[in-house]
Amino acid sequence: MKLLDRNGFRTDDFSRAGADGAARLDAVIVPFADLPSTAARAGKRLGVDIPNTVTVEQLAPHFEKLALIGIAFPASTDGRGFSLGRRLRRAGFKGLLRASGPLIPDQFPYALACGFDEIELPDASAARQPESQWLQALGAITLPYQRGYARPSSIFEQRRQARKEAAHG
Amino acid sequence: MATPLKRTPLPAILIANDLRIGDVVFWSQSGWTRDPAAALVAHDQPAADALDAAATAGMARQEVVDAYLIDVDVREGVPVPRHFRERFKTLGPSVHPELGKQAQFAAYARAAAE
Amino acid sequence: MYRYDEFDERFVRERVAQFRDQVNRRLSGALTEEEFRPLRLQNGLYLQLHAYMLRIAIPYGVLSSQQLCQLAVIADKYDRGYGHFTTRTNLQFNWPKLKDAPDILDLLADVQMHCIQTSGNDIRNVTADQFAGVAGDEIEDPRPVAELIRQWSSLHPEFSFLPRKFKIAVIASQADRAVMKSHDVGIRIVRNKAGESGYEIFAGGGLGRTPMVGKRVREFLPKGQLLAYLEALLRVYNLEGRRDNKFKARIKILVHEIGIDAFRDRVEAEFARADAFSDDENAELARISAQFEVRNYEKLSARSETFEAARKSDPAFAEWVAHSLFAHKVDGYAAVTISLKPVGGVPGDMTSDQMRFFADLTDRFSLGELRVTHAQNLVLPNVKQDDLHALWRELGKAGLATPNVGLVTDIISCPGLDYCALATARSIPIAQAISNRFADKARQDEIGPLQIKISGCINACGHHHVGHIGILGLEKRGQESYQITLGGDPTENMAIGELLGPGLAAGDVPAAIERIVGVYLDKRADGETFIETVKRLGVSEFKAAFLAGAQNEAA
Numbered sequence: 067m068k069l070l071d072r073n074g075f076r077t078d079d080f081s082r083a084g085a086d087g088a089a090r091l092d093a094v095i096v097p098f099a100d101l102p103s104t105a106a107r108a109g110k111r112l113g114v115d116i117p118n119t120v121t122v123e124q125l126a127p128h129f130e131k132l133a134l135i136g137i138a139f140p141a142s143t144d145g146r147g148f149s150l151g152r153r154l155r156r157a158g159f160k161g162l163l164r165a166s167g168p169l170i171p172d173q174f175p176y177a178l179a180c181g182f183d184e185i186e187l188p189d190a191s192a193a194r195q196p197e198s199q200w201l202q203a204l205g206a207i208t209l210p211y212q213r214g215y216a217r218p219s220s221i222f223e224q225r226r227q228a229r230k231e232a233a234h235g
Numbered sequence: 236m237a238t239p240l241k242r243t244p245l246p247a248i249l250i251a252n253d254l255r256i257g258d259v260v261f262w263s264q265s266g267w268t269r270d271p272a273a274a275l276v277a278h279d280q281p282a283a284d285a286l287d288a289a290a291t292a293g294m295a296r297q298e299v300v301d302a303y304l305i306d307v308d309v310r311e312g313v314p315v316p317r318h319f320r321e322r323f324k325t326l327g328p329s330v331h332p333e334l335g336k337q338a339q340f341a342a343y344a345r346a347a348a349e
Numbered sequence: 350m351y352r353y354d355e356f357d358e359r360f361v362r363e364r365v366a367q368f369r370d371q372v373n374r375r376l377s378g379a380l381t382e383e384e385f386r387p388l389r390l391q392n393g394l395y396l397q398l399h400a401y402m403l404r405i406a407i408p409y410g411v412l413s414s415q416q417l418c419q420l421a422v423i424a425d426k427y428d429r430g431y432g433h434f435t436t437r438t439n440l441q442f443n444w445p446k447l448k449d450a451p452d453i454l455d456l457l458a459d460v461q462m463h464c465i466q467t468s469g470n471d472i473r474n475v476t477a478d479q480f481a482g483v484a485g486d487e488i489e490d491p492r493p494v495a496e497l498i499r500q501w502s503s504l505h506p507e508f509s510f511l512p513r514k515f516k517i518a519v520i521a522s523q524a525d526r527a528v529m530k531s532h533d534v535g536i537r538i539v540r541n542k543a544g545e546s547g548y549e550i551f552a553g554g555g556l557g558r559t560p561m562v563g564k565r566v567r568e569f570l571p572k573g574q575l576l577a578y579l580e581a582l583l584r585v586y587n588l589e590g591r592r593d594n595k596f597k598a599r600i601k602i603l604v605h606e607i608g609i610d611a612f613r614d615r616v617e618a619e620f621a622r623a624d625a626f627s628d629d630e631n632a633e634l635a636r637i638s639a640q641f642e643v644r645n646y647e648k649l650s651a652r653s654e655t656f657e658a659a660r661k662s663d664p665a666f667a668e669w670v671a672h673s674l675f676a677h678k679v680d681g682y683a684a685v686t687i688s689l690k691p692v693g694g695v696p697g698d699m700t701s702d703q704m705r706f707f708a709d710l711t712d713r714f715s716l717g718e719l720r721v722t723h724a725q726n727l728v729l730p731n732v733k734q735d736d737l738h739a740l741w742r743e744l745g746k747a748g749l750a751t752p753n754v755g756l757v758t759d760i761i762s763c764p765g766l767d768y769c770a771l772a773t774a775r776s777i778p779i780a781q782a783i784s785n786r787f788a789d790k791a792r793q794d795e796i797g798p799l800q801i802k803i804s805g806c807i808n809a810c811g812h813h814h815v816g817h818i819g820i821l822g823l824e825k826r827g828q829e830s831y832q833i834t835l836g837g838d839p840t841e842n843m844a845i846g847e848l849l850g851p852g853l854a855a856g857d858v859p860a861a862i863e864r865i866v867g868v869y870l871d872k873r874a875d876g877e878t879f880i881e882t883v884k885r886l887g888v889s890e891f892k893a894a895f896l897a898g899a900q901n902e903a904a
Contacts, residue, residue, distance in 0.1 A: 142384060142510075143470070144592060145470075145507075145508070145509065145510025145511060145587060146588055146592075148506065148507045149587040149588045152507055152584070153588075156622065172367070172371065172388060175506065176507070176509060179507075194378070194380075195380075199374065199379060206366070206367040206370070207360065207364065208359070208363060209356060209360065210504060210506070211360070211501055213624075213626055213629075214626070215506050215507075221356040221357075221360065222500075224356060225354075225356070225633060226632070226633075229632055229636075252396055252400075254375075254447065255376065255447050256447070257399075257401035257445075257446055258400060294382070297375075297376060297377070297378050301382075317827075319766075319828070319829065320773075320824075323398060323766055323767070323775075324398045324399065327399055328399070328767035329767055329778060330767050330777045330781070331767075334429060335399050336399075
């Protein structure tokens with residue numbers, strides 16, 4: 067698996083629980099089933115892997131102790147994770163949001179807009195699609211239409227600004 | 236590998252679409268051809284396996300897409316698909332006889348029409 | 350009509366560059382076909398039987414003469430000199446090459462057009478009433494709302510990988526000319542008791558394998574809240590729509606399985622948490638609306654003496670007029686439907702020569718604007734009645750004056766197995782055979798309004814479920830086979846047709862239609878149309894005639 071954020075490929079600070087010696091590491095990801103029984107520990111960061119069918123209501127009680135939520139994308143065509151990520155952000159989750167699965171570069175800006183910070187890619191996807199293609203995809207559409215997503219600006223927002231300035235000018 | 240797909244009845248040919256152009260192409264003695272009459276006919280399973288391998292290789296090399304085997308009748312030496320869908324695919328739109336392979340390969344079109 | 354501002358312009362140009370890059374990555378092998386397929390579909394590029402097919406968006410069916418000319422240029426340079434208008438009011442080219450697709454997109458961008466989301470599991474081209482803006486019965490023009498949705502839905506970060514395609518239609522009158530209730534979401538602009546305009550929302554309509562009439566999910570949504578509401582509704586669908594079975598993935602199945610009340614509750618709960626951009630949405634809608642206003646209508650009298658005189662003296666013109674005109678809200682004008690259904694022709698096809706010729710007529714006679722209808726015809730929305738006779742004479746020169754709009758030969762047909770990789774049987778030759786069988790114009794007039802709709806597979810692009818007579822092409826034991834349904838209705842009284850019996854061989858279809866029409870001619874009351882007789886009598890007598898003949902043929 068390869069980890070990618072808006073600056074490119076990077077090393078993963080987190081390890082999956084059960085991996086060799088993971089319990090001693092500073093940042094551990096546990097399966098969703100183990101979450102209720104896993105306590106937050108001082109100085110350690112806790113993450114959870116979830117399928118895209120988990121609800122915000124199931125996760126919200128754990129927000130405080132979670133530094134990372136990793137949402138599975140079983141296929142690049144399964145877009146449930148985009149809506150789930152957005153719901154988690156709107157419900158107030160402030161930690162890292164990770165999309166885990168075979169996404170493609172063209173989906174990278176969508177993932178960031180829906181509130182994700184990083185993508186965990188299968189090695190085969192990363193081997194075919196180098197870092198440059200992922201970073202380039204971020205700049206493909208410089209100004210999208212929709213307002214309210216995690217992006218610097220939008221066409222609707224720019225037009226609103228222009229109207230405001232015209233009204234005051 | 237996953238379980239093999241249902242085997243195509245024989246004799247069979249390999250049909251695909253050219254990736255860059257979209258044209259229907261066939262595997263022949265000398266690689267991909269646009270002429271359905273030149274398609275290499277597999278009469279036994281080893282020959283059909285060779286066509287399967289050509290399909291996989293052609294897709295891996297970004298030459299073709301949607302490559303698969305179809306069963307044919309050999310009419311006067313010309314392989315004609317048994318199923319009407321594949322027959323249309325080797326001919327062109329029936330409502331535009333001036334377009335597609337039916338216009339380009341008259342001998343094949345005659346064999347397929349019989 | 351709507352013209353791009355600098356933002357729209359930049360967006361579409363960047364979209365072209367993005368697709369060019371995607372094509373290059375596919376050709377280099379960086380993208381597998383499996384990864385590339387959804388990307389090319391989101392840009393309207395299919396791989397069909399004989400070639401790629403490019404579906405060009407015609408948002409809510411509105412085209413300028415300049416845009417039509419550009420389509421002719423593309424048809425000649427990159428295709429085979431013709432295009433095909435579809436039931437979603439788009440235009441398809443049947444022979445483009447993958448390597449040329451980005452260049453075609455550049456040519457489209459030059460005239461403010463694109464192929465964004467004409468396919469794929471995303472929000473598709475939004476459709477509207479073909480008489481929007483000129484119909485006297487509308488509350489307001491539905492096109493600005495459709496344009497707002499077009500922009501909002503373009504490359505949506507959350508809704509580009511839905512369980513399945515998502516179609517929206519917008520109308521603004523009680524009469525439904527856009528089959529609104531067959532859409533995933535149907536929007537009708539209405540007024541509440543206080544006289545304010547807002548939106549009545551329907552959800553869960555659809556054709557395909559499981560046809561459903563859309564159900565009302567919101568009686569009145571105030572202006573300014575539409576995008577927030579749609580976002581809530583799409584989020585519920587994106588998360589809860591089925592993904593285990595392609596044929597159960599449309600929103601209609603979700604609505605059906607959990608019930609409209611439970612669906613409404615979930616949407617309302619999500620909507621309650623939505624961001625409100627109300628004032629801004631209204632301001633944006635006002636900006637768009639201003640561009641649809643036609644300011645150069647002439648002051649004319651309601652009655653045109655020139656038109657009346659021509660109608661009296663020229664019976665062929667009068668015959669065409671009887672089927673082709675729609676009342677215009679402005680005195681002295683008419684909206685004219687132009688049939689793309691010449692007897693024996695391919696429904697919805699137009700050659701590049703016809704496109705150029707028609708673009709010229711659009712400039713001369715209709716303020717430079719035309720419309721595409723879901724019935725695969727064209728509309729000139731702004732013709733002076735004084736000009737109708739001259740227009741008709743010109744149309745005749747290009748074979749575009751067939752006087753059959755709404756009649757038995759005005760058939761909707763999908764491309765079927767002559768082009769489409771998904772088709773199970775051919776559609777066009779069936780349409781041609783029926784058209785030739787009923788070619789006699791006096792008989793067509795005797796039969797009156799009758800809508801035949803043909804699909805070449807269960808996906809129902811040819812709207813067969815809502816045809817007065819519907820025809821569905823399937824494969825049966827290695828042969829093309831055609832099922833006939835009766836009593837479908839695409840209007841505000843939307844109804845799904847009922848199956849008459851076992852499938853027929855292609856050659857037997859025209860005779861079966863004859864028998865069905867025969868029952869109507871025999872049993873109709875005075876002044877009753879075909880569909881009215883079917884609704885009064887029920888299908889049983891028609892079924893009996895259909896089956897009796899089918900058995901004779903089998904024997």
